[in-house]
Amino acid sequence: MVDVSYYCPRCGAVAELDRDPYLADKSVTPFPLEGWMYVSPADDYESEAADGVKFVCGADAAEWSHPPESDADGEPGCGEPFYLNFVRYENGEEVSGQPESEYVQLAEGMAPSGPQGPNGPGFSR
Ligand SMILES: [Zn+2]
Structure with missing residues (x-):
């Protein structure tokens, strides 16, 4: 097990x-990604069913501390949720999980060159 720090985006x-170190982090976002299954830090976030962790800032079963530059007193956290997203794979491909991004597939512009027939008999000795 490793200790990993996550920063509230708010x-x-x-x-x-x-x-576990093998889990791959994708991002931390203030909103859930479409299709991700979130569990709380108190749940079994290392199970295969979980695609991410939903934190409630300052309130969940994690160790909370103030931002590094802050000299604030009292309990850290704003009480708003944020989301840790693990990398997900579907059919061996990483799922982008960015509903607002539009990845345009340009595969159709890559037309293969036509079949190349034999160029005559070539050299023969
Ligand atoms: Zn916060």
């Missing part, structure tokens, strides 16, 4: 989570 509070 207030910068830091959550520390124990997790």
